[in-house]
Structure formats: structure tokens, C-alpha cells
Amino acid sequence: DIQMTQSPASLSASLEEIVTITCQASQDIGNYLSWYQQKLGKSPQLLIHSATSLADGVPSRFSGSRSGTQYSLKINRLQVEDTGIYYCLQHYSAPFTFGSGTKLEIK
Amino acid sequence: QIQLVQSGPELKKPGESVKISCKASGYTFTDYAMHWVKQAPGKGLKWMGWINTYTGKPTYADDFKGRFVFSLEASASTANLQISNLKNEDTATYFCARSYRYNHPFAYWGQGTLVTVSS
Numbered sequence: 001d002i003q004m005t006q007s008p009a010s011l012s013a014s015l016e017e018i019v020t021i022t023c024q025a026s027q028d029i030g031n032y033l034s035w036y037q038q039k040l041g042k043s044p045q046l047l048i049h050s051a052t053s054l055a056d057g058v059p060s061r062f063s064g065s066r067s068g069t070q071y072s073l074k075i076n077r078l079q080v081e082d083t084g085i086y087y088c089l090q091h092y093s094a095p096f097t098f099g100s101g102t103k104l105e106i107k
Numbered sequence: 108q109i110q111l112v113q114s115g116p117e118l119k120k121p122g123e124s125v126k127i128s129c130k131a132s133g134y135t136f137t138d139y140a141m142h143w144v145k146q147a148p149g150k151g152l153k154w155m156g157w158i159n160t161y162t163g164k165p166t167y168a169d170d171f172k173g174r175f176v177f178s179l180e181a182s183a184s185t186a187n188l189q190i191s192n193l194k195n196e197d198t199a200t201y202f203c204a205r206s207y208r209y210n211h212p213f214a215y216w217g218q219g220t221l222v223t224v225s226s
Contacts, residue, residue: 034212036152043202043216044144044152055214087152091210095168096142096154 002026002090006099014107017078021102023088025069032092035064035073038101039084047086048073080106109133111203111217118223124191127220129203136184137161140209143177143188144202146219155201157209158186166209193224 003026013019023033031051036044046055048064051071061076075082083106088099114128129141143155156167158177165177176189190197200221204213 032210036213038152043219044204044213045216046212046214049212049214055212089152089154089213091206091212093210094166095156096210098152098154101151 001095002029002093002097004088004090004097004099006088006102008102009100010103010105012105012107013078015078015080019075019078019104021073021086021088021104023071023099025071025090028069029090029092031066032090033064033066033071034089034091035062036087036089037082037084038087044087075104078106082106109205109215111205111215113201113203113217113220116221116223118225119193120226121193121195121224123193123224124189125193125222126187126189127201127222129186129188129217131184131186131205137181139205139207140211141177141186142204142206142209142213144204144213145171145199146202147196147199150199152202155188157206159209160186190222193222195224197222198224 005024033051035048038044047058051066052064063074065072086102110132112130117125137160142157145153155171158165174191178187200219202219203217205215
């Protein structure tokens with residue numbers, strides 16, 4: 001199975017700050033990597049697909065990048081509504097695997 | 108608009124069975140794959156598997172082989188998850204999620220169904 005190692009586990013940042021969350025895949029998954037935001041008590045929402053493409057309706061302050069088997073989600077100009085838990089997902093090979101999640105809080 | 112609407116919360120005893128439904132609307136049901144994802148209380152997301160809505164063929168992750176069954180009522184644009192012989196560790200919120208092809212991102216999610224297993 002492909003392991004997705006996500007870091008950090010939690011993050012506290014100020015408004016307007018820039019934050020970065022990373023996922024390291026245990027093997028090549030190409031661009032079969034997506035990012036999700038889950039707010040408390042809600043279902044996950046797709047933010048980024050194909051490692052770097054912004055999903056419809058997602059603010060442009062979110063961006064994704066890839067370097068080899070390391071994938072990053074960057075949030076520019078952090079806003080209050082960005083609070084939540086962020087997950088990466090590899091859907092290259094079954095069983096699909098999520099990262100362990102990053103809890104983002106606003107200071 | 109595209110919607111996945113899941114059935115309501117369930118309270119079950121160990122050993123019982125439960126069936127969760129996920130009704131799709133706003134698109135052609137058989138054109139998209141349907142996945143199931145488990146989230147135990149306070150925990151992360153775990154992919155359970157998916158069902159080919161065109162052929163009805165299910166694929167299960169190893170941890171979900173045996174007591175878990177994915178099925179369809181295609182005429183009603185509904186995907187179902189049945190769990191038999193419930194255990195305490197099945198207590199979780201279960202989500203359905205749609206993807207264009209089985210290995211595509213999960214662009215739409217149901218609202219989740221909480222299953223509580225308690226004696």
C-alpha cells in the first residue's frame with residue numbers, strides 16, 4: 001500500500017500569514033494527488049486536484065505544488081474561514097490512502 | 108445542481124446490521140464512480156472502496172472485506188453501504204463521494220451518516 005506522510009499534524013497561524021502543508025508519498029503517484037478541507041461537522045471539500053489544479057470555486061489563495069514524491073498545499077493570506085482539517089489523498093493506486101490530516105487554527 | 112444526500116443517523120447494537128443510502132441527483136448516476144469513506148470519531152479519513160455504478164462491480168479495501176457490501180439501486184440513482192455483524196469499532200461517520208473515473212479526485216461528497224454501535 002502507498003503511505004502518505006502528512007505534516008505538520010497541527011498548525012496555528014495568524015491572519016494574512018502564509019502556511020504550507022506537505023504530504024510525502026512512499027512511492028511515485030504521479031499527479032494523482034488531491035487536497036481536501038474538512039470543517040467541523042462537515043464533509044470534506046475538494047480544494048486541489050491533479051496536484052496543482054485549483055478546484056472550481058476555490059479561492060486563488062490556495063495552491064498546490066509537487067516536487068518528486070512530495071506534495072504541498074500552500075495557503076496565502078490566511079483567512080478566518082480557512083480553519084479546519086486538511087487532508088491529502090493519493091488516488092493513483094488502490095487502496096487509496098489519505099494523509100493523517102493537518103489541523104489548522106487561526107491565532 | 109449535483110447532490111449526494113445520505114440517509115440519517117443510526118443507533119445499532121453489536122451484531123446487528125445497518126444499511127446506509129446515498130441518493131445522487133443532478134447528473135447521470137451511471138457515468139461516475141462512487142466511493143465510501145469512513146471517519147471514526149475524532150479520527151482521519153479512511154477509504155473503504157468503490158463501486159462501478161455502470162457495472163455494479165464493487166471493490167473493497169482489505170480492511171472492509173467480509174462484513175461490508177456496496178450495492179446499487181441504479182433506477183433510483185442510489186448507492187448503498189450495508190454493514191453486517193456490527194462491532195463497536197464500526198462507530199463512525201460514513202461518507203459517499205463521487206469521482207469521474209475511479210482514480211479521479213472526489214469532487215462531490217455526501218453529508219455523512221453517523222452510525223453508532225452500542226449495547
